Amino acid sequence: xxxxxxxxxxxxxxxxxxxxxxxxxxxxxxxxxxxxxxxxxxxxxxxxxxxxxxxxxxxxxxxxxxxxxxxxxxxxxxxxxxxxxxxxxxxxxxxxxxxxxxxxxxxxxxxxxxxxxxxxxxxxxxxxxxxxxxxxxxxxxxxxxxxxxxxxxxxxxxxxxxxxxxxxxxxxxxxxxxxxxxxxxxxxxxxxxxxxxxxxxxxxxxxxxxxxxxxxxxxxxxxxxxxxxxxxxxxxxxxxxxxxxxxxxxxxxxxxxxxxxxxxxxxxxxxxxxxxxxxxxxxxxxxxxxxxxxxxxxxxxx
Amino acid sequence: xxxxxxxxxxxxxxxxxxxxxxxxxxxxxxxxxxxxxxxxxxxxxxxxxxxxxxxxxxxxxxxxxxxxxxxxxxxxxxxxxxxxxxxxxxxxxxxxxxxxxxxxxxxxxxxxxxxxxxxxxxxxxxxxxxxxxxxxxxxxxxxxxxxxxxxxxxxxxxxxxxxxxxxxxxxxxxxxxxxxxxxxxxxxxxxxxxxxxxxxxxxxxxxxxxxxxxxxxxxxxxxxxxxxxxxxxxxxxxxxxxxxxxxxxxxxxxxxxxxxxxxxxxxxxxxxxxxxxxxxxxxxxxxxxxxxxxxxxxxxxxxxxxxxxxxxxxxxxxxxxxxxxxxxxxxxxxxxxxxxxxxxxxxxxxxxxxxxxxxxxxxxxxxxxxxxxxxxxxxxxxxxxxxxxxxxxxxxxxxxxxxxxxxxxxxxxxxxxxxxxxxxxxxxxxxxxxxxxxxxxxxxxxxxxxxxxxxxxxxxxxxxxxxxxxxxxxxxxxxxxxxxxxxxxxxxxxxxxxxxxxxxxxxxxxxxxxxxxxxxxxxxxxxxxxxxxxxxxxxxxx
Numbered sequence: 047x048x049x050x051x052x053x054x055x056x057x058x059x060x061x062x063x064x065x066x067x068x069x070x071x072x073x074x075x076x077x078x079x080x081x082x083x084x085x086x087x088x089x090x091x092x093x094x095x096x097x098x099x100x101x102x103x104x105x106x107x108x109x110x111x112x113x114x115x116x117x118x119x120x121x122x123x124x125x126x127x128x129x130x131x132x133x134x135x136x137x138x139x140x141x142x143x144x145x146x147x148x149x150x151x152x153x154x155x156x157x158x159x160x161x162x163x164x165x166x167x168x169x170x171x172x173x174x175x176x177x178x179x180x181x182x183x184x185x186x187x188x189x190x191x192x193x194x195x196x197x198x199x200x201x202x203x204x205x206x207x208x209x210x211x212x213x214x215x216x217x218x219x220x221x222x223x224x225x226x227x228x229x230x231x232x233x234x235x236x237x238x239x240x241x242x243x244x245x246x247x248x249x250x251x252x253x254x255x256x257x258x259x260x261x262x263x264x265x266x267x268x269x270x271x272x273x274x275x276x277x278x279x280x281x282x283x284x285x286x287x288x289x290x291x292x293x294x295x296x297x298x299x300x301x302x303x304x305x306x307x308x309x310x311x312x313x314x315x316x317x318x319x320x321x322x323x324x325x326x327x328x329x330x331x332x333x334x335x336x337x338x339x340x341x342x343x344x345x346x347x348x
Numbered sequence: 349x350x351x352x353x354x355x356x357x358x359x360x361x362x363x364x365x366x367x368x369x370x371x372x373x374x375x376x377x378x379x380x381x382x383x384x385x386x387x388x389x390x391x392x393x394x395x396x397x398x399x400x401x402x403x404x405x406x407x408x409x410x411x412x413x414x415x416x417x418x419x420x421x422x423x424x425x426x427x428x429x430x431x432x433x434x435x436x437x438x439x440x441x442x443x444x445x446x447x448x449x450x451x452x453x454x455x456x457x458x459x460x461x462x463x464x465x466x467x468x469x470x471x472x473x474x475x476x477x478x479x480x481x482x483x484x485x486x487x488x489x490x491x492x493x494x495x496x497x498x499x500x501x502x503x504x505x506x507x508x509x510x511x512x513x514x515x516x517x518x519x520x521x522x523x524x525x526x527x528x529x530x531x532x533x534x535x536x537x538x539x540x541x542x543x544x545x546x547x548x549x550x551x552x553x554x555x556x557x558x559x560x561x562x563x564x565x566x567x568x569x570x571x572x573x574x575x576x577x578x579x580x581x582x583x584x585x586x587x588x589x590x591x592x593x594x595x596x597x598x599x600x601x602x603x604x605x606x607x608x609x610x611x612x613x614x615x616x617x618x619x620x621x622x623x624x625x626x627x628x629x630x631x632x633x634x635x636x637x638x639x640x641x642x643x644x645x646x647x648x649x650x651x652x653x654x655x656x657x658x659x660x661x662x663x664x665x666x667x668x669x670x671x672x673x674x675x676x677x678x679x680x681x682x683x684x685x686x687x688x689x690x691x692x693x694x695x696x697x698x699x700x701x702x703x704x705x706x707x708x709x710x711x712x713x714x715x716x717x718x719x720x721x722x723x724x725x726x727x728x729x730x731x732x733x734x735x736x737x738x739x740x741x742x743x744x745x746x747x748x749x750x751x752x753x754x755x756x757x758x759x760x761x762x763x764x765x766x767x768x769x770x771x772x773x774x775x776x777x778x779x780x781x782x783x784x785x786x787x788x789x790x791x792x793x794x795x796x797x798x799x800x801x802x803x804x805x806x807x808x809x810x811x812x813x814x815x816x817x818x819x820x821x822x823x824x825x826x827x828x829x830x831x832x833x834x835x836x837x838x839x840x841x842x843x844x845x846x847x848x849x850x851x852x853x854x855x856x857x858x859x860x861x862x863x864x865x866x867x868x869x870x871x872x873x874x875x876x877x878x879x880x881x882x883x884x885x886x887x888x889x890x
């Protein structure tokens with residue numbers, strides 16, 4: 047029956063039908079991308095070409111909002127703070143998260159319990175963590191300063207000093223996101239083949255040698271992925287500094303996203319906020335692409 | 349291996365402790381009202397729990413029976429989220445049944461976090477959706493709301509006998525000026541914000557302190573009338589145990605966190621350094637050019653004085669919002685502060701350590717001010733004191749897109765009626781601060797002391813409190829309230845620069861220069877001439 051059917055329909059027609067079916071199947075995906083990626087992007091581009099007054103489009107200003115990006119010292123400050131935040135926070139998260147994964151990948155007492163506890167912060171809402179941290183780092187009688195004082199130290203101005211406020215924001219972010227690095231690293235470590243390690247042991251390799259020449263090379267792809275994910279997320283950090291310090295004291299913790307949020311949702315300068323969004327997109331894309339290419343090149347060379 | 353186990357245990361313990369930390373050391377905010385002033389971009393940490401007491405406002409509107417004027421209509425009010433027993437929002441729940449029975453209309457109350465209120469309202473108005481019939485708005489929003497032609501004047505209904513009657517003239521001159529814009533009435537009176545000074549009466553009347561203070565400063569310890577005296581009193585009490593817990597306390601407390609409304613402190617504080625008999629209006633901008641005036645010698649001296657004062661408060665207050673700053677005073681850990689009426693009411697609530705000890709007075713002044721029009725310092729014979737309406741003065745405005753504007757006005761007028769307003773002001777927890785003749789005690793007003801005592805006030809406290817507010821709102825000189833488009837943006841800039849100054853990131857001069865630069869950028873963006881015209885109109889100079 048099938049043979050007869052295939053003989054009766056020319057193969058060109060069958061291919062055409064399959065092609066059409068394929069196209070029909072991707073229509074939902076195309077609609078999704080158009081509606082939720084392309085349209086917002088184009089609308090943001092359109093918005094960025096206008097000035098706003100009383101929350102409404104006021105007049106066409108061309109590229110003026112993009113020119114403002116270069117002259118806005120407050121925006122540059124936000125960018126600088128974000129870079130510091132990203133570099134410090136992501137670096138510590140990577141080292142700490144991977145380190146903990148290595149340690150808890152061993153056979154130690156209470157390993158399962160420790161692993162479970164370790165990932166708890168990951169499930170908390172960042173904005174809730176921010177507000178909770180106000181209490182934890184409360185300077186007068188918060189638990190952290192109380193412990194420090196009980197040990198003979200003097201309380202640290204966690205939230206009222208520009209330097210310490212940034213440290214606090216970074217600490218809270220590290221606390222929340224280190225478990226992510228830990229969790230993914232641990233899963234990857236457990237998937238590494240045992241026979242390589244057994245062979246290395248037979249050859250008399252030291253622990254360090256096994257880490258350097260087996261674990262690290264095998265983990266590089268997943269660590270790269272984690273790094274890129276954390277970089278992208280960290281550049282967009284908003285909840286914790288907003289709920290914890292609102293960008294203060296002064297502008298000491300006013301990260302880029304908070305600055306953009308204020309521009310759009312507090313000052314209703316939607317055109318300029320859209321331009322800021324594009325700048326962040328370009329910066330993050332550049333960093334990510336550059337980093338990704340470099341890492342991939344190095345990996346392939348090795 | 350042993351080391352790694354210890355390492356893991358320490359790290360894990362740290363994470364566990366952090367994860368499970370109970371907020372035991374949270375600032376123990378007192379029971380009582382959340383702030384009626386404006387949380388700038390952040391919800392406050394003050395307690396929302398309220399002891400409503402037995403004091404209820406009387407029923408003013410009678411049921412309409414079969415002849416309901418607004419039957420089938422729905423009035424939707426958007427208000428800052430504080431709950432059924434919370435400040436500003438609470439009275440709406442209380443009045444709902446009475447309103448619905450009197451009009452046949454339904455009342456729908458939409459509570460949104462403060463941070464979302466204005467954006468949601470403006471989105472509704474710019475799109476012309478008309479989702480909200482009324483907003484219980486902050487007074488500084490009027491520049492945007494009237495400028496954008498988004499709200500209705502209620503002039504046409506004010507004298508209409510179909511609506512509950514309330515007395516516009518009953519509101520004292522200071523807060524009354526916020527109800528109108530360009531000569532038209534827009535806000536229906538509700539809350540009346542202004543900052544006054546609070547002091548610990550028991551400390552200032554203590555004979556030992558009096559003697560010690562006189563020996564140190566050469567004059568009698570008394571309620572400060574100038575900021576210089578305020579500084580002396582703050583300095584004197586700083587480091588002393590003020591509440592008997594054996595620990596040193598502070599001379600003063602303020603809320604100076606970015607977004608913690610510190611800029612309101614600066615406005616009220618700076619007023620007598622700039623405003624005076626020969627300069628009643630020029631504080632923010634030059635109405636001729638719309639150039640900012642924020643770096644005048646008067647502003648500079650005010651900021652230098654304020655920065656100097658912060659040494660007598662806890663360092664932590666640089667990161668404090670209203671809740672923490674008030675809590676510090678209510679625990680008896682500070683001798684002085686200056687803030688809104690809510691603190692006076694909170695001092696009467698359970699948990700307060702300063703009930704019966706909280707004195708209040710109009711804000712101190714100066715002996716000279718810098719007259720911007722004359723370009724020189726001018727000495728005054730007595731003390732230059734300036735009243736203020738600093739804050740939100742949260743009151744109802746009616747959307748231009750409302751499908752039930754008359755029913756909406758009915759609701760707002762009902763709540764503004766004298767018998768209800770008196771109870772609102774007396775209770776305190778509902779966030780309505782006093783500002784009408786009918787709120788004040790004789791000889792300043794017509795209220796009865798018993799009304800306040802029934803609401804739980806200590807007699808000495810309420811006498812000081814109402815006198816302070818009467819003096820503040822009735823003062824011949826009033827701080828010029830900014831009500832132009834972008835006010836929030838200007839104030840945010842000032843707030844951030846103020847924070848930079850008090851945390852020593854910038855000198856006062858640098859901070860004010862930076863404020864001026866920020867103001868200029870905002871004005872340029874919004875249109876200098878348009879802003880200038882609205883500014884002149886908002887000051888009543890047109």
